[in-house]
Amino acid sequence: MRETFCSPSGFSLRHDVRFLADENIPRSLVQSLLDEGHDVVRIGTLAAGASDPTVLELARREGRVVLTFDKDFGELARASKLGSPSGVVLFRLPITPSDGARLARIVSSRSDWSGHFAVVDSHRVRIKPLPILD
Numbered sequence: 001m002r003e004t005f006c007s008p009s010g011f012s013l014r015h016d017v018r019f020l021a022d023e024n025i026p027r028s029l030v031q032s033l034l035d036e037g038h039d040v041v042r043i044g045t046l047a048a049g050a051s052d053p054t055v056l057e058l059a060r061r062e063g064r065v066v067l068t069f070d071k072d073f074g075e076l077a078r079a080s081k082l083g084s085p086s087g088v089v090l091f092r093l094p095i096t097p098s099d100g101a102r103l104a105r106i107v108s109s110r111s112d113w114s115g116h117f118a119v120v121d122s123h124r125v126r127i128k129p130l131p132i133l134d
Helices: 027-035 043-047 052-062 072-079 100-108
Strands: 002-004 018-021 039-042 064-068 087-091 116-120 125-129
Touching (some): 018 027, 018 052, 052 064, 072 087, 072 116
Parallel strands (some): 064 087
């Protein structure tokens, strides 16, 4: 697994990655990403109460990277053979409702979320490729 560290000064001005925010993602993060020009949709607007496999299927169909705090998505993504341009970003850090801008900076600091499973914790981002569909 390749490990990289977030750089607060390394923001990308390109927003080619499309995101799907799971229901556990704070609205402040979604709004901060929208304010920065990202293409992000909340799962609640597409399929409120959707199961995790349904969320992954929607992400795959729409070419979106899932943003979540739900640890189940790691195994589900591997088992479903989710591949590029989709992916999963799993946040494993404590937050408050006002932390949206901080999380948006982490998301915006990278452009390689697609096709990967990433774990974001308080100190680093661990990222590894997902299986690519044939």
